Amino acid sequence: MKLINLLLIGFIGLYSLPTVAQKRVSYAFTHQSILSKEAQLNMLTEVTQPGSSFLRLYFKGTELGETSYLLLEGADGAQQKLRAVDLQNWNYSSAYFNGDRVKVSLFAAAGEKNTVRVSEIKVTDPQAGLTRNTRWTGGTLGTPPQPVASTAGSITENYPYAKAVGRFTNGSLAGSTGWIAPNGAIVANDRAYSDYVSEASYDIIEFNVPPSVGTTVMHPSPQDQYPLLTRTSPHSFVLDFKNAGNEYNSGAGWMLFDPQPNGTGLRPGERQQEYFRIANNPRNSTINEQGDGNMLVDIFHYGETNSDYLAGNTTYRTLRVSQTHLLPQNSYLNPVFTDDRELFVLYQLPWWGITDAGAPITFAGTNVAIGIHNAGNDLNLGHGRGLRDDVLRNELNDFYDPNSVYVDFDGVSNSPTGEIHRPYLFASQAAGSAPNGAQVYFAGGTYPGAVTFNRPMTLRAPVGTVKIGASPVGARKAAGSSIPSYWQEGAPSSSFDRESAEDVQVRAYPNPFREQVEINYPFAEDGAISVQIFNLTGVPVATLTPNNAASGQNGVQWNGTDHNGMPVPAGLYLVQVNNGKQTFTTKVMKK
Incomplete structure (x- = not known):
């Protein structure tokens, strides 16, 4: 397959980078502790900046002993504990604290020497405006996506895995979306890096985000903020929409980030206890077979401006979920890259903007991600990179x-x-x-x-x-x-070449079944093959004797009874086939 890999800077003329409504101010505070025989916690100073909506402290030159730590407390009572290793993870800075003051205390362990320096603070700059030129177009193509929840709280109540969705921030502004993969990495759109992390210093991802106060970004507890390491290069790929001309050429790529422990000793996945599973996005033929509008997906996203989808809502910088349906790729994309069209995901989405880029596209009602949202356009087409892309999926698979x-x-x-x-x-x-x-x-x-x-x-x-x-x-x-x-x-x-993933598939038909299911496997029966059925508690309910199945493949038939010949209850069962070297598993559903 031929792919053009390039970094898209953006749609020139359609939007501009934000004017940073904040500034870093030099600050001069130094404290050097005296060796103590006893451990002590003492307040050192209170950093204030009247009128600022937030504070972030920088500690360049600070040196802490192995068991000593800083304890920071904001105006709203939020706290952050920073040990020497945490300062390194945070690049010698703190999380964002709401309000205009932060108390700095030092826990000095017995026998340890500590030097604490507050070298700079980041504060709101009232002289700078909050501007982003965003183009929004309604359009009339098809049925628009529906907002299925109106507050972040109700979203996470109905979709617990939405807790695995975070937003990027630089303090005054917040935009773009990242989400937690099964290995704990953060998945985002390539623009999260090019337009936010690189250009506008969005170096923190936040979870459990509170509502904004008007247009003022409010930050969650420091325990829900994480510094990011950039471990991969951004990838972006061009789409060419049919009958649209070059104006609607666009890109959809990805970027992966490594979130660091934030002072709690935990990364986002460990603290949120939620994540998104990974699956291939459906092919064009599958979408056509299921019919227009029948393959529903959810998109979990953050935005930055009130020209995003739910315009005018004062909580616009919090989590949203919209439900829409997939569209066949071949119907809307020109075959610029021959067979590459199925590596993109298309869906009904009548809004324009990039502030929600990076959102997970999931099979409706589940935490199964099939793509990474990029943007919408004036054709009312939402688009993103699909997880059918082997390069994307394998980079995520092998991230750590x-x-x-x-x-x-x-x-x-x-x-x-x-x-x-x-x-x-x-x-x-x-x-x-x-x-x-x-x-x-x-x-x-x-x-x-x-x-x-x-x-x-x-x-x-x-x-x-x-x-x-x-x-x-x-x-x-x-x-x-x-x-x-x-x-x-x-x-x-096709690119998965580990020895443990032999081209072996165990198949069951019909599935679900009512009276009998045929379980086939492609390896021969000249070895010691065992087939066992387990219920979901892990208890074996049946052991089957291999025979030559009617299909001509090697296999067994199960009539849905247990060891004693009694019918098992309806439900999901696990089938294990062992060929003497490896065990292969599939699921069957009894009606």
């Missing part, structure tokens, strides 16, 4: 380590391979199939069955509490069986 494997008990793929979009369902699959030295990322939840890891691996829980070996009572079921069959694809991605 090229030897990464994923496990999710409620994963949406029926042919798990350990890839980020086809995670293993069981811990035992990772134990038996992951390569030596693998980084094994577990999604939050409970994994049934005792597991022995007898090879070197690193187990990680970046997006929620993980329990292994217990009954999965209360396990998260945000997706799972609610994903229609047309959303799932069986084949591993």
Whole structure:
């Protein structure tokens, strides 16, 4: 496939970068502690800037002992604890504090020498205006997306995984959207870097954002703010819309960020305990087969100006969710890059702007992301990069380590391979199939069955509490069986070449079934093959004897009964097929 990789600076003439309504002011405060025999917490100073809507402190030249720390307290009582390692993560600065004053205290551990310097402060600059030239056009193409919630609180109540959506900020302004992936990385649009992080110093991502006060950005607690490291280059790709001319050529790419612990010792996924699963966006043929308007998606987004979709609402800088439907790529895009059109996601979206760029595009009602929102346009077409893109998906898969494997008990793929979009369902699959030295990322939840890891691996829980070996009572079921069959694809991605992901698929038909299901697998029966059926508590309910199935493939048939020949209850069951080397799993639903 031929892709043009370029950095789009923006739509010249359609919008301009914000005038930064803030300034950094030199500040001169120094304190050097005297060695003490006892640990002490003492207030050192109160930094004030009358009339400023926020404060951020800079500590260049500060040196703290190993167990000493700074304790900062804002006018609203918000606190931030900064140890030496936290200062490094924050590049020797603090989070944003609402209000015009911050108390600075030092906990000096016994026998440690500390030097505290407040070198600068960032404050509101009343002389600078808040301007962004944003073009908004309504249009009449089709049915507009519907706002499905009006406040951030109601959104996270109805969609708990929306807690995994954050916004970028530089203090006075907030814009663009980032979200938490299964490995804890932050996924965003390439413009989050080019227009915000690089050009306007948006170096913090915030979660659990409170409503703005009029047009004044309000920041969440410092515990919900995280400094960012840029670990990859931005990627952007050109779209060419049919019958539109060059005016509507656009780009849709991605950027990945590494959020740092913020003083709590936690990264966003560990604190929010939520994330978005990964899946391929549907092909053009699938969208056509399902019919116009039938493939619904949710878009979780932040905006910056009140010319964004819900115009005039004073909480416009908080989280929004809009629901719309997918459009077939071939109907709206010129074949500039031959077969590359299906790497984009198109949907009904009659607004123009980039301040919500980076939002996750999810299968409606689930936390399954299939793309990264870029923008809308005057053709009423929303567009973004789809997660069918192997380059995007593999860069995310290997973001922290090229030897990464994923496990999710409620994963949406029926042919798990350990890839980020086809995670293993069981811990035992990772134990038996992951390569030596693998980084094994577990999604939050409970994994049934005792597991022995007898090879070197690193187990990680970046997006929620993980329990292994217990009954999965209360396990998260945000997706799972609610994903229609047309959303799932069986084949591993072409570029996935790990030895543990052999081209082996276990298939079940019909699924769901009422009286009998045929379970097929493509490897021969000349070895010791075992087939077991488990309920969702991890208890085996049936053991099946392999035979040559009617389809001509090797397989077994299950009539929906247990070891004693009694019908099992309707519900979801897990099928494990072991060929003596590896275990492969699929799901079946009994009606």
